[in-house]
Structures are given as structure tokens and as C-alpha cells.
Amino acid sequence: MSIQSVEKLGDASLASPLARFVAEDTYVPATIEWKGGRSPEEPRLFEMAGPRERLFFDPRQTRAGIVTCGGLCPGLNNVIRSVVLELNHGYGVREILGFQDGYRGLDPFRGQAPIALTPEVVDDIHRDGGTILGTSRGPVDIPTAVDYLVKRGVNLLFTVGGDGTQRGGSALFEEARRRQHPLAVVGIPKTIDNDVMFVDRTFGFTTAVDAAREVIDCAHTEAHSVFNGVSVVKLMGRHAGFIAAAASVASQDVNFCLIPEVPFRLEGERGFLQALKRRLAARKHAVIVVAEGAGQDLMAAGAARKDASGNAKLQDIGRHLCEVLGSWSKTEKVEMTLRYFDPSYQIRSRAANTEDSMLCDRFARNAVHAAMAGKTGLIIGMVFGQFVHVPITLLNGESRQVKLRGELWRAVLSATGQPEQFE
Amino acid sequence: MSIQSVEKLGDASLASPLARFVAEDTYVPATIEWKGGRSPEEPRLFEMAGPRERLFFDPRQTRAGIVTCGGLCPGLNNVIRSVVLELNHGYGVREILGFQDGYRGLDPFRGQAPIALTPEVVDDIHRDGGTILGTSRGPVDIPTAVDYLVKRGVNLLFTVGGDGTQRGGSALFEEARRRQHPLAVVGIPKTIDNDVMFVDRTFGFTTAVDAAREVIDCAHTEAHSVFNGVSVVKLMGRHAGFIAAAASVASQDVNFCLIPEVPFRLEGERGFLQALKRRLAARKHAVIVVAEGAGQDLMAAGAARKDASGNAKLQDIGRHLCEVLGSWSKTEKVEMTLRYFDPSYQIRSRAANTEDSMLCDRFARNAVHAAMAGKTGLIIGMVFGQFVHVPITLLNGESRQVKLRGELWRAVLSATGQPEQFE
């Protein structure tokens, strides 16, 4: 076994005001398959998350901050709210700052002043999508931000965001430690794509699948009603096709599901276009779901571009596919009525569904428990349904992907009836 | 007064199997304002729709057909279903053909064979968007179609579609009369834009406004959460801004509503861009709703193009606006995060909401009543909430528009706070 301990600011020696605790030395393994009846060998073990009996921070003398970064994702307000309520009602921390507009809000020269977050301020926010704190892309300037955090006396910082955000958070904690300012940085992973290692399910994902399913319904209705209708739905998924795959299974109306994990060819007898032609001949309509990161190799390489967060800018596979289909239908004389659906922002801005509401609450409260115990440089993860502490150092840019031999992809192949490969 | 009588195939002399009737000589005026307490002078009077005591067609010897044409609109299946149920359960007409894929289905050389429509076939279809008959754009070849209708022995034809469809229907009836084949053609006006003269409200419109409001909610959440967010939502409305206006009032979150009825300027102190700049300075976010037919004069005239139905192809004001905003924000150094929403097909493919479910039922049943009484060359209209018979000859290509001095536009100006003009 290999225990993945997280950083600690020091000994946790204060009594917690809470009543029920998770023992410090409780772990959850990263693999649980007993093959041939034998226990997995040397699994990675993560600390189980939850309230600790001993705190590092004295609630009465602790000031917390929270910041939301990157693109919108359903549940941001739920996370903010539950962090505030757990800090306030659970531990008695009264001073909580909401930094505005992502990491921009940690820079007093560029950003707006933070908001004081109280139970009253966050009372109703979980009903709404978006984030009351605002968000933005872009990195954090470490020295400036730490100056500001020290000046503001912030001891706990909750960073809600993707990989880049969390690595920034780690750097903030390292710099604060250098300056001997006790700062616990605890990350709550945020990616609508659901592709974070050691996190079974990120918040916002099921809401996104819900919303995607509704759009697929529309796409199916259109394809079914117009003459030889072909509907193309582009969904989120830069490196991983979880949303596309899950929505295809949930909907059961998708005929082709294209994801980054499975390269595909357009041309050739076993290529995608011939498969579509056969489908149209047989059924007179087709619904195609494509994840935004799929088929990037099919498009002429543009100049390598990056967005403000440093993510590589993808080319638009949805529009590309529509153009290819448009000219192919003329060349091949395959009459079709093409419809394109690109619902990205309608999905990201949704309020969390029931499932995500509960998930956000749990991520947030576990983040507070970790921080109050003086843990830092971690994100809250989830393995086999158990919340755990994952050291940020484990997030090395790798993302979780759909396993092609796993149950989800098997379900996609069954639901769509598509071949394993278009090659 | 000026009575707008509709064409009749002959004397209606058979007893109706129904129990309650609308008297033949009941009319509804097209204007009802009594100015200064005086009755409107010489108003246009329309026949009130409804079941007639005397029928022209003998139900046992009558065959009906129905066809849905043009783009999708919520409620098509409801209309089909209620036509079938009223014919079958109300009058005892047993043979009802559903022509497939719009007017293409009236051409035996191009189209698929019609479907036999029974109460069982249509039992559950009102729960779904789209149309079980399929639809397509494009005109009807009159001689071929009448040959086919005569051969099939069709006496009642219900045409669900826009202006072009209805004029086609009128030509079918004229040609059938020339051949002495008794054919009643009754149109049910279909336009999601709600812009048909003498029709207070077309079916599908309120469902579209519902759906548009949801998208505006998303647009507002995005604009509110990102840095200086500007969301542009393009909605349906080629000649009339009813959807854009109604959705703006319903949402109360729109800051600028641009419709075809109100030309606008981008540049200049009182132009749209300066107004947006002021809005961003004051409130840091903005939601813009633009009807697809708005601002066509702002774009370089492309070659005059038409779609398969003969409608002029509009240029894309939504994308144009985004491009203008993109470059303007750079030139003017107005930082903004721009989001574009184009939900057209997600709206058109919806199932009818409650309001439209009832409306479809009423349009459909009144169409059946008119046809059974031998009336033809008409559409079912609605004035002041009363269903009426409108001669197709009155539909001269003019469309109903938002009255700039009326209550709806007044409500838009109040809800958005925008000036009367950007000029």
C-alpha cells in the first residue's frame, strides 16, 4: 500500500465544536477489484475526508476566503453556500470573504473588493445557476495574491476550479508558507467534463447530462420530422467524452457518439460517412453526438492557440462535421436536412439538479473540514463514492477518460448500435 | 359593415350528428374599439367558426387528408390528433390519410405513400414535438396533386402551414372545382412567429416564448457571472418581433430587444453601441435579444437568396452583431465576455405547452367543422379570442407586426428600459 498523505500546516490540537468525526488514519483504496479472490496489491490509499476531532485553526480567530474560477458549471453557488454555512453554523467562523471574478479578485489592482459572505447573503443562491462571485479565466499572480491574502488576514482559501486553478492554489500555499503565514488552501475540483483523476464524479456533471439529454430530444425530434433529417449535437468534453457518452445512454436516441478517446475516420468503406449513409437508407434519420475534443486530427492544424487559462483552443469539430456533411451530401447525392445544435452555454448556466445539489453540499463541507484541520495543498476527491483528500501534487495534467473496455462505453455501443471503430 | 364570406362547395343540407351548433349568420368584427362611445363604422365581419347544423359532406362517404408543411412548430401533432379525433368520433369519418413530408406527399412520384390515420395511431402523439407526418419545404405541383387527390377520392384536405402553404391549398381547391371534384381545403395557420393577419395567436407561439424565456435565463446567468458579460440571444421572427418582445416581457431580464419593426443604428451617440457601453459601465453585464429579421439593412446585401419555400433567406443578424461587438470592444477597449445563443431548433422541436395544447385542439376542431359544412378556401382565424373563418384571398402576403404604440411594445420598453429608438 501507498498512503497519499496531504500537507499539514501543523499539529491540529484544538477541540472541534462538531459532534461526529472521521478518524485521522482512515483510508480508501484507489482500486478495489479482488481478482481471483485476492486483495489488490499495494493500492494507493487516500485519507478519508470528513470532520476531524482536532482542529488546527481556532474558529474565532480565523478568516476564510473563497474564489470561483474558469467557465461556469452548475452548482457553483451551492458550493459557495455550503462552504459558508459549514464555516459559520458548523465551526463558528464569522469572517468569510468572497473574492470576485476568479483569481482577478486576488489582485487588488485589477479586481473588485471581495464580498463579505454571511448566511443571509447566501440564503437563496443555490437555486440559481452561475456564481454570485463572478468568474474569469487567467492565472493568479502569486506574490501579489499572497500579499493581499496576508494583508487581509486570510487563513483558509477555498479554490473552486479546474487543474490550473488548483495548481495556482498550491503555489499560493507554498508562497504563504515561505512567508510563515498560516494559509490552508483546499481545492474543490470543478470541471463540467467530469475528467479529474481520483474524482468519480465532479459536481455539475449530472446536470450537464440532464440538459444534454433534453437537447438530444430536440435533435431527435427534428431529425425524425424533416426529410432525411440529420442532427449534429456538439457537447462539452475536451479530453474526455463522459457527457457525450452518458447523454447517449440516458437518451437512447443517439445513433453515433463520437468522443476524444476514440479516433475516427470519415472516408472509406468502414468510415463514418458510409455508416451514416447506411443508416439514412435504412431509417431516414440520424442523430450524431460529438464531444468538442473529438476528431481534432481531422481538421487542418490551425496556429496553436490557447485561451486565457492556458488551455489549448480546440477547433470546432461540430461545424467542421456539418461542412463535411454538407458537401458530401451534394457530391454523393445523399439528400439530407441538416441541423446543428451547440448548446454549450445553455448547459453551463443551469442551476444544479437534485443530484448535484447534494454533491456540491458534500464537496463543500468536506473541504471546510479539511481546512479547519490544517490540511492544505489538496483537493477533495471521491473514490468509489467515498470522499477523500487528494494531494494536488498528484494532479499532473493527466485527465480521466472514458474506459473503452468499461461499462459506460459498452452501454453506449449497445444504445447506439454503432461499430467499435470507424476506421 | 363588410362581411367576409368564404367559398362554399354547395348547399349544406345534411343533418349533423353533433348536438350543439353555431348559427351560420353569426359574425365577429375585426375592430371593437368604441371611440367616443360610438360603434366602429363598417368593421370587417368574419363568420364565427364552430359546428354547423347542416353538413355538405356525408361522413360515411367522405375521405379526408391532412398535410403538415414548412418548418417545425410546437403543436403539429396535437393538430393532427384533434383533426383525426373530431372527424372520427365527432362526425364518423373513418378514412383519413396523413400525407407525408409536406406537399411532397401529394406527389406520388416523389413522395412516400400516405399513412392511414386512426384514433389508435394518433393516441399518444400529442405528447411529442415534431410531426408524425414529416414535413418539408417547397411548393405543390397543382395538377399532379389534384390528380392524386381525385384518384385517392379525397374530399377534405387540411393544410397546416404558412402563407405559401395556404395559397397552395387555395389553388388545389380551385383546380379541383374546375374538375368538378368536391374538395374542401381548410387551412390551419402555422407560424411560430405569430404574424398571421386575423389570427390573434398562432399555435406554437406561447411554447416558443416559454422556451425562449429559458434560454434568456441562461443568457442572463452567463452575462451576470462572467466578467463584463454580454449575451446575445437570437430568436425567431422574420418579419415580426412577437417572440422577442413577449420573451423580453416574460423574462424581465433583457436589456435590449431588437425587432424587425424598429430599425436601429449601431454607431453614433444615440446608437446601440454607445447605449451598450453605458449599460456595461453602470451594471457590468447586458442581455441582448435580437429577432432574426431585425437589422437586415445593417448587413452588406448578399445575393437575394430564397429557400425551398420561396422565403427570402435572411442574413444572420446574430452572428453579425457578435462580430461587430467583438471588433468594437477591441477598438473601443471595452472589455467584455461575449456569449452567443442561437436556440432556434431547440425551440421549434418542443412539444406544445398546456396553452398551445388547448389552442391546437380548438383550431383543429373548428377546421373540421368548416370542412364538413362544405366551406373551402379559408383558414381558421381568431379575432378577439373568437375563432373565425378567414378567406384565403385576404392573405395577401402581408404579415401582422408588433404595434409600436400598443401595449406589448410599451411593456417591452418598460421591462428593458431601452430608448424608443437607437438612431
Next chain:
Amino acid sequence: MSIQSVEKLGDASLASPLARFVAEDTYVPATIEWKGGRSPEEPRLFEMAGPRERLFFDPRQTRAGIVTCGGLCPGLNNVIRSVVLELNHGYGVREILGFQDGYRGLDPFRGQAPIALTPEVVDDIHRDGGTILGTSRGPVDIPTAVDYLVKRGVNLLFTVGGDGTQRGGSALFEEARRRQHPLAVVGIPKTIDNDVMFVDRTFGFTTAVDAAREVIDCAHTEAHSVFNGVSVVKLMGRHAGFIAAAASVASQDVNFCLIPEVPFRLEGERGFLQALKRRLAARKHAVIVVAEGAGQDLMAAGAARKDASGNAKLQDIGRHLCEVLGSWSKTEKVEMTLRYFDPSYQIRSRAANTEDSMLCDRFARNAVHAAMAGKTGLIIGMVFGQFVHVPITLLNGESRQVKLRGELWRAVLSATGQPEQFE
């Protein structure tokens, strides 16, 4: 003709800050059918509502109040919000009091202090059901309330409630006039039952029908899935079956719709129970919708009871029907699985749907226009889709009912297939 003028506090001589007006002497008739091509004789004429060119009240010196009374109804917050926005943004009235908990809030000895209503306070409230002002049943103590209104300097009072509320409002205005305090009382009719004379459609009604349709869907699913399933759904409708009827038409899944307007018998060959038995034999399931005011004569007369608002307390026809069915199924050996649905409070507490959002906005703004012009003792009505001023004196306790020879009931009979009478 017979013009229904409303009371005025005096000459309206101040210029309005608005830009577009409805002329004072514009009227809308209460009947519009031209029988035999002849104009209706001597119709009742109502003043058309809308902004007037001349005001009675000077906005800078005017204080307004608003109160919501009786049971919840979707749209109350929308009405409050639009009254506040029109007063503030439209006219420049800055002082607006929200009286709390219905008429209880007009009594300083029993109620809480009023809330100051500003655009900020009402910003988001239209998204929520209920009323931010609270509500209660019970009459208003006229002298106490007028004392309080005078002391508070209130000149405009908007009363949102049913008949009793509006008659109370009228009494308030009469008493204020006696004391020479200029007080315009304008009512916005509120009844989820949609049964107010001279009001085509009250706000909240379509939302209620929406919600009712969803419950009927559930009832239908249950009835269809269990063995010989019989689902009974009780819906609102004390004196009028509009909700039950409209939901039956919208749903198309109801087999029996029982409303107060149509007395019915349970026993006998042509009674309800035999009809149900035939239905079960033929189709093995049935959905029954019953309005709460239906079949009151079938239950043993209890002591005549009234609620706090003075409305007669109805006996529970839904439970009664279930009990009758339960024992009848044993006596008659008609096996059935009975389910009862009583969704009243789940319907009343909904947020307004799109249609009602727009309707509320229009009712509210027209009420403000009337009050600013010095009109009083009226409610905002709607005839043939036009907003009008209806003198409260016309509301004599009579309620609007479903016309058994009209289109709605005809549609119910078609949709359910039930006989005209169970007798």
C-alpha cells in the same frame, strides 16, 4: 349602449411623464357577436385601460401601498414587482409600502409594519411563487385601516385579491372620501379559479392548468399501470370548473370531468357509477377529474361553515367520491385499485409560467395607470383580450362559469367522451 364609468377622485390635470396614451373616451363592448350581421344592441361598454395623458396625482407627492389577500395564486410576486416598477420607473413615485399579511397589515394593532418596496427589493421576486408580502384571510376593519392609511399618507392602494378583498377596497375608498383624504383604490382580481365576471382570464389560471395537467399525467400513469386503476384528481374550482375543464382538454387523458356547473347522479343506469363500470370493463382504467365545488348536493349537509374570508366551506367531494367508490367496488364486486390526488397547495404555490408572467405585468401596469389618473373603486378587467376598467359595484357576488353550450365544454365532451349528463 351603456357606459360603465368608474369613480374619479377629481379632475386629472397634471401632465403624465409617459409618452403614449389611451384616449379617455375609448370603450370596449362586453358582447361582440354580430348576429345576422347586426351590431349587438346596447352593449355594456367598459373604459379601455392604459396610460392616460393627464394625471390626478403628482408623482413626487404621492405615496402608494399594495396588499395581497386570500389564498396563494401563481403570479402574486410578479404583480407586486410590476406595480413597483411602473410606479417608480414609469411615473417617478418613490414611496411604496408593502402591507404585510393581507388586510391584517392595514391594522397597526394586529399586523407587522409595512415594507418599503423599491426596485432593488423586488428585483428577482418574479421568479418565485408565493408573495413576499405574506397573505391572510379575513376582512378589513374599515375605520382602523383608513386611520392608518391617512396617518401613513397613502394615496394609492392596490388590492390584490378576490371579491371580498375588492369590496373591502371599495369600502376603504368610500370611507377615505368621507374624510376627504384622496385615496385611489384599484383592485387586481385574484382567483386561481378564473371565475371573475368581466375578466376573460385571471392571472395564475394558466399556471394552475399547467400544474394540473402534470398531476393528471401522473394519475393516468398510475391508473394505466395498476390493476383496474381508477385515479381521482381533485382540482380547484369552487363555483366554476374552468381549471378542471381546461386541464381535461389540455391533457386529453381524462375520462370523466365533473364540475359545479353540471350536477350529476351517482346511482342509476345513466348515473356516474354505471358509466365508470362500463369504462373499466372496456378499458381497464379510468381517470376522474373533479372540481372541488362539484357534487356538493351529494353529501350530507354539514353545519353551514365559513372560512375566515367568509367563503362557505365546501365539503370534500374528492374524498367523498373515493369513499363511495371504495364501498361500491365491494358491493358490486368491481375490482379496482383506487388512487386519490389532491394537489391544491402544490399548484397554488407555483411560480407564474410565461403566459401568466406577461399577464401579471399587464394587469399591474394598467392598475397603476388607472390609479395615477385618479380613478378609484374599480378592478382591472379584461374583455375580449382588452384590458378595461370595471366598477367594483358591478361585482355583486356572481361568478363567471363554464358555458355548457360554449367551446370549452364542447372540447371537454370531445376529449373525455363522457355523456352530457349523468342523470
Next chain:
Amino acid sequence: MSIQSVEKLGDASLASPLARFVAEDTYVPATIEWKGGRSPEEPRLFEMAGPRERLFFDPRQTRAGIVTCGGLCPGLNNVIRSVVLELNHGYGVREILGFQDGYRGLDPFRGQAPIALTPEVVDDIHRDGGTILGTSRGPVDIPTAVDYLVKRGVNLLFTVGGDGTQRGGSALFEEARRRQHPLAVVGIPKTIDNDVMFVDRTFGFTTAVDAAREVIDCAHTEAHSVFNGVSVVKLMGRHAGFIAAAASVASQDVNFCLIPEVPFRLEGERGFLQALKRRLAARKHAVIVVAEGAGQDLMAAGAARKDASGNAKLQDIGRHLCEVLGSWSKTEKVEMTLRYFDPSYQIRSRAANTEDSMLCDRFARNAVHAAMAGKTGLIIGMVFGQFVHVPITLLNGESRQVKLRGELWRAVLSATGQPEQFE
């Protein structure tokens, strides 16, 4: 370790037509906490579910049957559909019988004939709540049913139902074995209460929580809007409060959550009524959620009654609570406006939400894989998110309950602010 093997009909020696498999000797442990870094000792190990490389049944000579028993639960149609599609498309089994009306359908003397289930029949059924097969309560007559299954040549039987149903299924398999008829019985656990041992989450549960949250929203709106509003919401949960607890966390608007796992007192200083009184004094409204199995000890013991499935009939704690509150409010002069919500059938009849759609698909397909491999006398379970085979013999009537020291209940206490006990 202790391997929980399931029964097998014989050696599986035929090649599967599928492409990807789960190895036979793969297990998942029932406990995964490594305390002090040490592996759990001797955990129960379950076979991992999934497609097997070797089949016992030859698809071309196999006939399958499916039956749905007990009360409605969201997702029944999804399960039926995915069983049919996996059998047909996955394995090539063409003969699939849908037994009607629960176990009644296995008795040719009482029930209707089974339906032939094909991909066409089940095409769209997953969009609807309920079950196309119908359902009923009541036990199965083993000899009659086995006679019938043998006569019909059924080899695979999928039983969708609760504990009683599954024990019945086990008895069917034992009896068939006695008669040397190869019959694999595989259960898919169905309980909206989510209380089955070794099943992390039963299908329909999250849809129920979704629906419950909506009702709680209504209850909260009512309570908040009326005078001293108290809303009581009764939710499902005979032995376990999962729905009540999860909905309370998801909603965040519940003030008191009462579940069977936590006995409570009404009277006394630390009793429920005093806590409610304090809540009303402080906040003027309260929302109470009560699971149907809570507080049974508070009610006078009625005659021990059972329903047709043999479940003890509970007394109605929701109505009891309302009666207690009604009289207490008079005695104690605590003015309140009480509202009662009992949405059970509106919840059970829902269509599966996205999450449950996916879950149903996975339960169903894994059941088919197990049956084709000749496994029998098991249900499909789920531990730590992994699907497993659970021998029916392990289901000894015990149900899973909310752990009072676990995360869910901790979240309820945080969200409601209620004390740990009312005692």
C-alpha cells in the same frame, strides 16, 4: 474473505456473441475502509457483474420472461426496455414474454396472457412512467407459476420487485430445478425507498428525490407566504428515511426531518412541539418532512394489518402530525396556518430522470448477462458503485437504513439545524 457465490444452473460452455467480458473470478468487497492503513479483514466478496465469456444458454433456443411487481417506481419501463434490447441486440434472443400485472400474470387462471416483447414494442417506452406490463401486489402461487413457465418454455425470468418478489423468484427457481426445467431467475431490486442491503442505490430513488424536492419547494413557499405557515410533507420511506433525508439536503429549506431511524417525542421541553414553537417564534414559518415509517410508536396501535404483498400497513404519521399540531396550536395558542402535502403517487408515477435512466439500463443489462451465463437465485446489487451478484439468500428481510453517524445524516443535521434527538 468470504466469497458470496451465486447459484448456477450448470457449466457455462457456449461462446458469447459479445466482445468484452468480465472475468468470472473478479470480486468486489463489501467494506473498503482501511483503518490505520490496514486492509479490511475478511470482507464479504461479491462477484462482479457483467458479460461473461461463456454462456449457459444458447440464445437461439432460449425464451425469456419479465415481470414487474409491487408499487410503481420510476424507471420500470427503462428496465423492461433494456432487458429486451440486451437480449435481442446483444445476444440474439428473439422470444421475450412480458407477463402482465405482476405475479398475477404467471397464473393463467387469473391473469391476462403475456405480451410478446420486441425492440419495436419497447422503442419509446422509456420516456413514460409506470410500467407497460402493469403491476400488482400479492404473492405468486409457486406450483401454478412453474407449470405455466414450463409450459411456455421460459428459461430466463427477470423479476423486478421488492424483497417479497425476489424471495418468490427464488422459490420459482428452486421448484423448476426440482422439475429439472432449466430456469434462471435474476432479480432487479425495486424499491423507491432505496433500502435494499448490498445495493448502494436502487433505480427510481433519485427521481423520487427530485420530485420530493419540488414538493418541498411548494411547501416552503406556502409556509413562507401565509401567516405563521407550517407545512408538513409526508414522503416515502417505510423502514428507512433515505428519500426524506436526501430531499432535505437537496432542498436546504427543510427545518425538521423525521425518519424511522430516529424515534422522537412530541411533548416535553426537548420534544418536537417545543422546538417547533421556538422555530415559529424566531422565523414565523416551518417546513417539516416526515417519512411514512417515522413515529409509528406515537400512534395508538391499530389492528395489525397487512397489504396484499404482506407488508405491514403503516399508520398515517402525516395526518396524525397534522391533527396533533391542530389541537396543540389551539391549546397552546400558537397561531399557525397548517398545510399538508402527501405527494406519494405523484412521485411514484414519474418517468425516470437522467440519472435513473442510466442506472436502469445498467441494472437491466447486468441482469441479462448473469442469466445468460446460467446464474440464478440472485439479484443485481451494487457496492461502492460496482455492479455485483448478490445471492437472494442474503436478503433476509433486513433493510438498509440511514446511518446516523454517516455523512448523509450529518448533512441533514447541518441543513435543517435540528437537534440530534427530540427526546
